Amino acid sequence: MIAKTVLDLAKARNLKVATAESCTGGMVAAALTDIPGSSAVVDRGFVTYSNEAKIDMLGVRPDTLATFGAVSEEVAREMAEGAIAQSLADIAVAITGIAGPGGSEHKPEGRVCFGLCLKGLKTQTETVEFGAVGRDRVRLLSRDHALEMLAHALA
Template identity: 75%
Template sequence: MNVTDLLDRAKAQGVMIATAESCTGGMVAAALTDIPGSSAVVDRGFVTYTNEAKQDMLGVRAETLNAHGAVSEQVAREMADGALRNSLAQLAVSITGIAGPGGSEFKPEGRVCFGLAVKGQPTHVDTVEFGAPGRDAVRRAARDHALTLLYTALSAGA
């Protein structure tokens, strides 16, 4: 997937993009803003590494974090919704996961949850199990998956 094509589609549709990232630490926003002219469609990126940041910057509810943990589709949904609510964007992607090392029996290394919010539509969430190829590989794979989610949404006319 070509990031320039993603940005061109967003520009042609008049769509602004926001990102809400945890385990990727801004890698999606960086991939988008590496391209000259991206300021026409990239509104902002939120790096919310801690639970407190997720709550303060995106409005993720403490109840959701307590009930499901930071690495959950429920939190990914609230992150994506919060990114839309707290930006000028019409399209937002969120990422929360366990890049490693570590994890647990219930939340293994390589589990990453994504949210995709489009103004006026229900927010889509999914979880990808990338396995344990190492922290860098998980983070890169999560970045690429998020970019693909944005591209797919724009291809569908988000």
């Protein structure tokens, strides 16, 4: 199970983890905290579904949201960096996307942007196009992708 791997890797490196989630609504934090002993590693999770929450809780800049929109690598970067700044964590993953149904020509259903911030290193971002596979599936795929990003960064 990938969540257990993340916890084991973080514990071995004595690192704390935070999550900043929008479209997944806390699914990454839940996957981690479902495992006994996770309190040794998980510091906190931010569910920042609205733009206001992204601004208030994570320090995402209003001009970043206005220029790029909530579903962008720029916002994912600021979310991940904000999770580090507003926590005791050493590593944070951020997720913002369009789970569906819906979307637009420029931001289709299934587009999810991720940010990964590890103290002392440049924040990484990426966009994954999961496609119009349904809201539940996009959210599960996003959760799993975020956990894979954490595991890879901690390995």
